[in-house]
Amino acid sequence: MQKELKIALLGYGVVGSAVAKALIENEKIIKARCGVSIKPVIALAKSKKPNALVPISTDIEEVINRDDIDIFAELMGGIETPFEIVSKLLKRKKAVVTANKAMLAYHRYELEALAKDSFLGYEASVAGGIPIIKILKEGLSANNILSLKAILNGTSNFILSAMSKGGVNFKDTLQKAQNLGYAEADPSFDIKGFDAAHKLLILASIAYGVRAKPEDILIQGIDEIGAEDMYFASEFDYTIKLLGIAKAQKDKVELRVHPCLIPKDEMLAKVNGVMNAISVGGDMLEESLYYGAGAGGNATASAVISDLMEFARTNKQKSVLGFVSELSYTLVPKDEICTKYYLRLKVEDKIGVLSKITQLMSENAISIDSFLQKPKQDEIYSTLFFTTHHTFEKSVQNFLAILKKQEFMKAEPFMIRIEQ
Structure with missing residues (x-):
């Protein structure tokens, strides 16, 4: 059995540095659980990083062409450039782990085809520290998934939670989220619903095998919600949440991301702040709720390393999107x-x-x-x-x-x- 896996980190920002730190600090417990030492040996970054925990390279070709690397962790962000890099690696039968939900939202089926003889892990692409990918692919695999209702974006959930308390408008709450580091300087990807849509599409691929892209589904953001809407919600015992929703109807599935009025006594209505939660309705298990941190360096790093450990244990791909044969759901217009x-x-x-x-x-x-x-x-x-x-x-x-x-x-x- 191989005693050590060498890891290359493609990206050394918040997540990449958190992955390196966790692999080094938790080396003994990780080895005890998967039987192999997992060591980051190089990281790709746009510039040299002072006090980096691993050697830094700014040359992408130097990093991806190293033959001694056992598995690559793609933590760059973006769509087309990471897709090209990951495709090259999979064609060379190199194992890859990614946290890139945008790339998967557009290219997951192409990458699945390339990963047949390799390994592609993507637990970190949806809901950070909640292992929802493994839950759907493995823990709930005997269930016909009837519905998914999910809070998948912490920034939007923080804003709506604060607004629901009254006395704050959208603009001021967004500014507070930016000051606390929960929202980017350009928050449109989060507040317009696109981040949640990318994640929903990944989950829908696992649950239903549906081949849809963001432009195929209904997406609406939270930026037009005001105090008057919060007033109405309070009067009628509702809470407003940005939800990603999938609902199966025989051989069809509807996919949508938008703000929702949901009854205050529902479990999802009680999920506040930057937390994420996914409610899964199955024909055998009925409803189950999975709750936890959806973003941040440590939560995402936890999911990245879980995929690294899965590869260390098995050294092979079970099934990228959870299916070994076709499942024919079509998208509801x-x-x-x-x-x-x-x-x-x-x-x-x-x-x-x-x-x-x-x-x-x-x-x-x-x-x-x-x-x-x-x-x-x-x-x-x-x-x-x-x-x-x-x-x-x-x-x-x-x-x-x-x-x-x-x-x-x-x-x-x-x-x-x-x-x-």
Whole structure:
């Protein structure tokens, strides 16, 4: 049995340095658990790093062409450049571990084909310290996965958790998240829902074998949510969360990422701050919830090293995406998604407006479940809140497009989907 695995870290930022530190500090316990010493011997970085725990190289070709490296940990970020590098390594039958959810969201099936005679681990690509990849591929592999509902982005969850306490708006809460290091200087990848969408697509590949890319699914961010929406949620015992949702319907699956109103007594509603959680509905296990840190150097490093240890134990690939034969789920078109909706409308306060709105709803096959008019206080216009019974996405989008053209509308109509 091989006594030592040599690791090259492709990237030495927050995650890469945390991986190196953990491998060095926990060397004895790691060896005891997998029977092999796992040693980082070189790291790729854009520039030399003072006090680095491993030798640093700025030459990518020098690093990836070393024959003595047993496994490469891709921790660079980005899509196409890492894909090219990982593809080269897999073609040479080199083992690779990656934390790169964006690359996998676009290229996971191509990489799966290349990894047939090698090893590709990606536990760190979704939900950091929660071993959800292994849970779906192994622990729940006997279940028909009926649904996934997940909080997959800590930045958005921190913002929404803070806003739900009242008295804070989106802009100020985002600034606080940036000051605390929870949000990037350009936070759009997180708050627009793209980060969560990439992760959902990876989970959906394991659960359903569905071949979808981000542009194929419904994605909406949290940047238009305001204090009025939090007011409504509180009044009707809801909490607002950014969720990644997958729901199986016979041989079809719907995939979507967007803010949701969810009942306050649901388990996911209680997940606050930067934490992540995934609720899995299976036909045998029913609902189970997996909770933990979704990002950060140590949480991600923990997942990276778990893949390194799996390779040390087995030295072979079981199945990259969990299937050894085809499973034919198709994607539900965005327009055919059916759920309940919350609508916030700012309108002129005059006779006939409410009647016209309900008429337009009826014409678009939208049925009202509840209605609330917020007290005007110092505002010139009235704010109306509606929730609907189940209806189709196409109907709601058509209704909103018509509504925007009405003279009584004094601001863009706003919609959040309801998940119960």
